[in-house]
Amino acid sequence: MAARKLQTEIDRTLKKVGEGVELFENIYDKMQSSTNQTQKEKSELDLKSQIKKLQRLRDQIKTWVASNDIKDKSILMENRRLIETVVKAHDVL
Template identity: 55%
Template sequence: MGANRKLQGEIDRVLKKVQDGVEVFNSIWNKVYDIENVNQKEKFEADLKKEIKKLQRYRDQIKTWIQSSEIKDKKVSTSYEQALMDSRKVIERETERFKVCGKETKRKALSKKA
């Protein structure tokens, strides 16, 4: 039972970090599209990349937990399983948004060269 409580504590910490990370990502995302200065925009895009990498590491941990026997065998409450699934989906959605930003950046860089 102690191991399950420890796992739940770990899951709670990661879910909180994911929530905070998504808020930071959204804040930076808004700055990227609100700013006109190219140098600042590039800095914010680099910050976006750094934040999405953190979120992807959390997603990998979440995937591991979802596949683990503790979660599958319901040793940890089902609300944790749902929270893990939801967090994974949120991270994947933000990753897709980041890819859009990356494509726009590349397209603008190529159009400037031409």
């Protein structure tokens, strides 16, 4: 029962990672294409907020990777790397 609950929580978190990365990309593109300084600053604030959310998700994934309760950690490692790669690729860390 606990394993199923943990798997449900992991699945939910991985879904949030996918949605968060997509939102991050959209905000970043919007910020890059904006010519209005006010809009650009708002996008920067939204971007920082999204980075914090992704970093919290990454920290949760790190906790699960370190846990002995999970056998196959490959999907967790992929999502952790995805977060790190996306944020670093846009040079906003």
